[in-house]
Amino acid sequence: MLDEFLQEARVAYFSMEIALRSEIPTYAGGLGILAGDTLRSAADLSLPLVAVTLVSRAGYFRQELDAEGGQIEHPALWDPARWAAPLGAKVGVRIEDRAVWVGAWLYVIESDIGGRAPVILLDTDLAENAPADREITHYLYGGDDRYRLMQQMVLGLGGVRVLRALGFEVSAYHMNEGHSALLGLELLRHFTYPASELRAGESPYDVPRVRQLCRFTTHTPVEAGHDRFPYELVQRLFCDGGGSGLSAMPFDLAELQQLGGRHELNMTQLALSLSAFVNGVAKRHAEMSARMYPGYLVRAIPNGVHPYTWTAPSFRALYDRHVAGWCHEPELLGRAERIPDAEIRAAHLAAKHALIERVRQLTGIELSPDAPILGFARRMTAYKRPGLLFTDPGRLAAIARQRPFQIVLAGKAHPRDEEGKRLVAQLHRETRALAGRVPAAYLPDYDLALAQLLTAGSDIWLNTPLAPLEASGTSGMKAAFNAVPSLSILDGWWIEGCIENVTGWSIDGAESLYDKLEHTVLPLYYGEPAGWARLMKGAVTINAVYFNSHRMMRRYATEAYLR
């Protein structure tokens, strides 16, 4: 089963979360969706990658909402045996004073056009391990600092060891965000200078060699967003001076501080120190990262989304008819210009009906196909400002009295993000308060499948982050594949994607959001069908054509992997 993947050297792509498919809840949000799209495109393009992640048997969580919009979190258990094949390899990672054994599963991403990409799921739920250690790979982003650092040790140290044990030849290591930065320490253990070449006091670790092997993609535009651990905790978990053959920490503290930061182990700093190629996920984000970490060259490879995954069935059929080959070569979508308006409208109406039906099933709320749907769904956290749309509910209702529109919302808050949970409850309340004036629904348990329906079935895709905190954002790109224009704050990808009145509209706060909705967006929707169709096509021919993960992976291949 594994043999077909061992024939050639592969790029090892490490990510704490990967959205493999909607039935497998091993992702929390955009980072995991991006990782999944990365691998789906790698499979389509037959790029030699192997992905490494945790099995996350209890997923992120399943979100239920109580009558007041309170978020109830349920484990999202899944059975790896149903989707993946157990692999024989088992490796030890020393944590605190004991060996934690790490096993592995193989999940294969299969492209519709024949390509395949292997994903290794790391699993500590083995009989050899103490009960608490069996849960290290259970809860995605669960627990406290100690739990998270143990997870990162399993991912970084365990992941490299498992790839070796399975017989993979690795041509490069790609860290998707800092969670997997510890893999660099594991590599340093293997690449040392011969003792005879060292002068007294010199470090034996061949840092330049490891840097040549590693690539790092950062996704966080602010210092506070980066994972950091106190060295006291790091030393305790790494069993400093443990002496066993499994010992995870061959370094003294001073050496580690040089690589990972003076006061705390900063995973971004560590990844930067050990990677020859570093990139941000949008132009503005790369510039900000370069300013945050002077001395490092941070390139920009803008994110993209997987064409087939994020295109609704009605649009897949439409593109197949008019621009055959589009999902393998999304550049062809530039030619979608010639699709008759009526066919674009019909494809959109089919996607809109699918969303309306799902809203009815989930909430009992009946939306109309005749009025535009304003869609907004994301991780509910303060910087995404989900409440901005409801700054002045009276004004919203007044705008809707002139020209009706509808609102659909969704999103989970991290279980420890109290502010995020407050926002979920607030939005839930706002939708109820608008009842009878602006039809509005808050859908529970935002996930990949719901995102597919929402980004395709809405008429306008809204995004209101607090600039410059959105590194990229990707849901607006998904909307673009379905001819849905964005109404968004100029931040992240939208700085590059927005051409005013051509691909959508920019806003800079609540006031301009209301003004554009009232004076530009709704009058166009109701008054100028041909103008609206032009805008729908603009989203496809200018944005989907570029913000896709095929273009992104071709760039990673030529600029990062082959260097």
Ligand SMILES: *Cc1c(COP(=O)(O)O)cnc(C)c1O
């Ligand atoms: C695309 C997606 C995201 C990320 O969307 P942003 O626009 O980056 O906020 C988060 N969650 C799910 C389920 C998604 O499909």
